[in-house]
Amino acid sequence: MTKYIQAIVGILIVCVLLFFVRNELNASSNSKSADVLTIYNWGEYMDPELVDRFEEETGIRVIYETFDSNEAMMTKIEQGGTSYDLAMPSEYAIEKMKENNLLIPIDSSKLPNLQHIDPYFLDLPFDPGNEYSIPYFWGTVGVAFNPTLLEGQTFESWEDLWDPALKDEIILVDGAREVIGMGLNSLGYSLNSTNPAEIDEAREKLTTLSPNIKAILGDEIVETMRRGEASIALVWSGQAADIMWVNEDIDYVVPKEGSNLWFDNMVIPSTAANVEGAHKFINFMLDPEVAAQNADYVGYSTPNKDALPIMDPEVTEDTRFYPTEEMRERLEVYKNLGPEMLGKYNEAFLKFKIDAQ
Amino acid sequence: MSRTSPIAKVYLFLVFAFLYAPIFYLIFYSFNSGGTMSSFDGFTLEHYGAVFQDNRLMVIVINTVLVALLSALLSSAIGVLGAVGIIFIQRKKYRQTLLTMNNILIVSPDVIIGASLLILFTLIGIKLGFASVLIAHVAFSVPIVVLMVLPKLQEMNQSYIDAALDLGASKRDIFTKVILPYIQPGVFAGFFLALTYSLDDFAVTFFVTGNGFSTLSVEIYSMARAGITLTINALSGILFIVTFVLVLGYYALSNKMKSPIRAGVPK
Numbered sequence: 153m154t155k156y157i158q159a160i161v162g163i164l165i166v167c168v169l170l171f172f173v174r175n176e177l178n179a180s181s182n183s184k185s186a187d188v189l190t191i192y193n194w195g196e197y198m199d200p201e202l203v204d205r206f207e208e209e210t211g212i213r214v215i216y217e218t219f220d221s222n223e224a225m226m227t228k229i230e231q232g233g234t235s236y237d238l239a240m241p242s243e244y245a246i247e248k249m250k251e252n253n254l255l256i257p258i259d260s261s262k263l264p265n266l267q268h269i270d271p272y273f274l275d276l277p278f279d280p281g282n283e284y285s286i287p288y289f290w291g292t293v294g295v296a297f298n299p300t301l302l303e304g305q306t307f308e309s310w311e312d313l314w315d316p317a318l319k320d321e322i323i324l325v326d327g328a329r330e331v332i333g334m335g336l337n338s339l340g341y342s343l344n345s346t347n348p349a350e351i352d353e354a355r356e357k358l359t360t361l362s363p364n365i366k367a368i369l370g371d372e373i374v375e376t377m378r379r380g381e382a383s384i385a386l387v388w389s390g391q392a393a394d395i396m397w398v399n400e401d402i403d404y405v406v407p408k409e410g411s412n413l414w415f416d417n418m419v420i421p422s423t424a425a426n427v428e429g430a431h432k433f434i435n436f437m438l439d440p441e442v443a444a445q446n447a448d449y450v451g452y453s454t455p456n457k458d459a460l461p462i463m464d465p466e467v468t469e470d471t472r473f474y475p476t477e478e479m480r481e482r483l484e485v486y487k488n489l490g491p492e493m494l495g496k497y498n499e500a501f502l503k504f505k506i507d508a509q
Numbered sequence: 510m511s512r513t514s515p516i517a518k519v520y521l522f523l524v525f526a527f528l529y530a531p532i533f534y535l536i537f538y539s540f541n542s543g544g545t546m547s548s549f550d551g552f553t554l555e556h557y558g559a560v561f562q563d564n565r566l567m568v569i570v571i572n573t574v575l576v577a578l579l580s581a582l583l584s585s586a587i588g589v590l591g592a593v594g595i596i597f598i599q600r601k602k603y604r605q606t607l608l609t610m611n612n613i614l615i616v617s618p619d620v621i622i623g624a625s626l627l628i629l630f631t632l633i634g635i636k637l638g639f640a641s642v643l644i645a646h647v648a649f650s651v652p653i654v655v656l657m658v659l660p661k662l663q664e665m666n667q668s669y670i671d672a673a674l675d676l677g678a679s680k681r682d683i684f685t686k687v688i689l690p691y692i693q694p695g696v697f698a699g700f701f702l703a704l705t706y707s708l709d710d711f712a713v714t715f716f717v718t719g720n721g722f723s724t725l726s727v728e729i730y731s732m733a734r735a736g737i738t739l740t741i742n743a744l745s746g747i748l749f750i751v752t753f754v755l756v757l758g759y760y761a762l763s764n765k766m767k768s769p770i771r772a773g774v775p776k
Contacts, residue, residue, distance in 0.1 A: 153685050155693065159700075163578050170578075174571040177564050190721065195732035200565065215721030216565065218731035224715070231627055233637035234719030378545070398545050 189429040190215045192225060192239040194416070197289075199449035206436050212429050229254055235425035238433055243278040243415045246285050247488040255284045256420040262431040265438035272480065273455035276415070277487050285417035286434050289452040291389035292413055292475065292483060293330055294406040298399070301383035310338035310407045313384070318364045323376060323385040326368050328494075328501035329486055330412065331358065334386060337409045344487040348496060355500040362508040377402060388414065389473055390452050397451065404472045410482035415455075532749060539742035546739070556743035563740065566728075570744065573708060573724040576639070580646035581703040587647065588654025588703075589696055593688060595655070596662045608659075614652040619712035622649055627716040637719025645717045646707045653706060654699035661695035662688070 191203075195218040203214050217234075219225040222245035229236055230252065241249065249255050260266055260282065273287045295307045305315065313322060324331050333343035335354030345351060366382055376382050377395045387395070392404040418437065420430045436442060443456035444463045453473050454460070460468045468474050475483070489497070513521075539557070543550035560566060595611075598604040614622075626645045627637075635641050665688070673687050689696075711726040718727055729741055 153689060156689065156696075159697075160582065163582050167575055167578050170571050170575050174568055174575070177568050177571070195728070195730075196738065200563075217718070217721065217723055218728060220731040228716075228719070231631050233627070233631045233641075375546075398543075398548070 187212045187426065187429060188215060189213070189426050189433060190217065190235055190237050191433070192217050192219060192228070192236040192421075194218065194240060195220060197240065197416075197450055199446050201449075202437075202442055202446055205442075206433060209436070210429075210432055212426075212432065214433075226252075226254070229421045229423055232423055235423050236421045237424040237426045237430040239419055239421050240288050240416050241419060243276070243417065244486055244488060246417055246419060247278050249419065249421070250279070250284055254422050256422055256424055256427060257283050258286060258420060258434070259431060263435045263438060265435050265440075268438055268440050268443070268456050268458040270455055270457040272477070273415070276485050278415075278485060279417070285419045286438070287455040288416045288418050288437070289390075289447070289450065290413065290415045290455050291453055291473070292406050293325075293333070293386070293388055293411045294392065294404055294472075295384060296377060296387050296392040296395055296402055296404045297384045298377065298380060298382075298402050300401045301380060307384075307405045308408055310334060310409055312407075313338075313364065314361055316363075318384065320364065320366050321383045322361070322364045323366055323373055323382045324368045325373060325386050325388070325391075326370050328497045330386065330388075331368075331504070332497050332500050333412055333486075334358075337407070337411060340409060343410075343412055343484050344489065346489060346493050351496055351500050355504050358504045359507045365508055368505060368508075393451050393473060406472070406475065406479065406483070408482065410484060413480070413483040413485050415485070416452075532745075535742050536746040536749065539739055539746045541739060544739065546742075556739045557747070559740045560744050560747065566740070566744065569723050569725055569728050570748075572639075572722060573726075576642055576646055576724060577704050577707040580643055580650055580707045581700050583643075584647045584650035584654050584703045585696060585700045588651045588699055589658055589689075589692070591651065592655045592658040592662055593684070596659065611652045611655050614649070615656065619649070619710065623713035623716035626713065630717060637717055638722040641717040641719070642714060642722060642724065645713050646710065649710070649713055650703035650706055653702050654696075657699035657702060658692055658695040661692040665691050 189212050191198075191214060193216070197218075198216075200216075203216055206212070207214055217236075219228070222241050225239060225241060226245060226249060228234065229239065229249075246255070263286070266286070269287060273290060274282050279285045295313070297305070297307060299305075302318075302321075305312070305318070307313065329343070332351065332354055335358040336343050336345050336350060339350070339354060339357060341347075341350045341354065345354075367376075369376065371391075373385050373387055374391050374394050377385050377387075378398045380399065380401075387404075389404065389406075392402075396402050396404065418434050420427060424430055437446065438456065440456055440458035440462060443454050443459035447454035447456075447459060448463060448467075454463075460474070471479065538546045538549065540552050540554070541549050542553035542555070591611075595604055595607050598607070623645070626641075626648065630637060630641050630644075635644075669687050669691070670683055673683050678686070709726060711730055714724050715727050715730070718724065725744075729737065732738070732741070
């Protein structure tokens with residue numbers, strides 16, 4: 153029995169010690185304000201220094217939590233339990249959250265810094281009038297390739313992927329909208345096509361690509377490309393930036409027929425307890441200097457036009473990640489096509505995957 | 510050992526190499542001065558410094574350990590009582606039913622346990638945070654402790670209890686002076702298993718974290734999209750070494766105190 157008591161006392165002492173260290177750490181990093189703001193963001197998607205700066209400037213204590221997918225985030229918000237005041241979902245998730253009444257409208261009169269956002273990124277189909285969302289980061293879908301492994305091949309057009317010389321070289325991202333969208337774009341159709349005949353045609357076209365396909369992967373693409381284990385991949389520009397950060401040989405191209413333009417946006421979930429603080433934080437993030445520092449830390453493209461002159465020109469002049477307006481005209485934002493149409497896309501993608509085996 | 514054939518040795522070596530290679534690979538890159546795990550550029554300790562400078566990460570590590578220790582302690586207490594209760598049920602049918610229910614909880618997927626706990630907590634109004642995570646971890650650890658303690662109870666000779674009763678021991682004495690010392694190895698095994706279960710659980714924890722309370726597994730998993738930094742490698746290295754030292758210390762201690770425990774003979 154004494155052994156048990158010793159063990160229990162020992163564990164409890166350790167717990168008390170840990171508890172004190174934890175409180176000490178919490179106290180040193182946060183002001184003791186009663187005004188609390190809970191932020192729910194993707195992992196590694198905001199410069200922690202900016203959170204500290206916001207706390208110092210406003211006296212609001214920030215609780216920062218992270219998620220790994222739009223779906224997981226929506227589940228947590230829908231169930232309640234935590235009063236998330238601010239979240240950063242992707243555009244298609246915003247439409248879903250709007251439909252499920254999970255968002256609180258944003259009062260743009262409280263956001264004087266909204267003027268710094270490039271109007272091009274405002275008033276988009278997924279949220280007309282920016283009633284519920286403010287752009288945070290954006291990017292494209294395109295082709296990352298390793299020229300050292302590919303004797304001078306370039307990718308001006310989606311059609312170039314069909315080159316028989318590229319047998320077993322291409323990796324595709326495992327996303328129905330991305331892959332079927334590529335098929336539609338290569339045929340000159342819109343990637344928001346709701347015409348079943350066009351989707352079918354795109355699928356058939358993609359099936360002829362199967363000899364060139366090496367694999368269909370998720371986040372592993374980044375590591376595979378970095379190591380030079382594959383030479384071509386269909387990826388999001390954020391992933392491409394991650395790849396190029398390490399392997400400078402690799403290049404990224406958005407084919408000329410057009411492609412997808414994606415967004416992550418700041419929204420105020422219906423669970424919010426501190427709507428005032430959430431507006432303050434959005435306005436803080438829209439400050440050009442803050443946006444520039446954040447974009448520099450995260451490495452994705454910022455929609456803040458006044459942040460660009462402050463940033464490293466080598467980054468902002470790179471048209472692969474900051475395409476010119478002329479280039480952007482060929483890009484399309486995903487529309488919410490409704491569950492039935494989305495089912496068609498998923499079915500076509502599944503059929504394509506089966507045929508590709 | 511001298512009689513094991515060379516093939517058996519090689520096989521054993523391969524098994525352990527397979528188990529430990531990923532960990533050593535991870536730790537190796539924690540000393541990489543380059544920012545990623547794709548090429549080794551040079552030796553540095555900056556990632557280890559970054560671990561201790563990152564207050565948020567340190568708080569999360571402490572959260573993780575706190576929840577693990579407390580939940581293992583609570584679930585050991587509950588689990589031991591549960592196991593003793595199950596073993597003394599006379600009707601075999603009831604005992605079997607309870608055991609089966611215990612086993613179902615062990616094999617049922619974490620996602621289901623996590624989602625049900627989330628729904629339960631929000632339904633009865635428990636705020637997500639430290640309490641909800643602790644309760645959830647106790648909930649999935651208790652069946653494991655029960656399973657670790659039961660075999661010890663089953664192998665215990667019923668005559669010990671009869672003898673103690675004959676000598677005038679109270680029910681309380683029987684529990685603290687006969688049963689508990691006898692099943693001690695099982696209890697400690699259950700405690701450590703509950704500890705490791707709690708430390709590495711992701712699925713259940715993900716559902717019940719909130720209000721700024723997060724654990725390491727949830728935090729690392731959410732980095733998947735923007736990339737996991739080498740700080741995590743350094744942290745994993747530290748945790749590995751700490752665990753290693755603790756396990757070594759545990760064996761050293763248990764070797765030193767190798768006086769066999771005899772039931773009913775209080776020291």
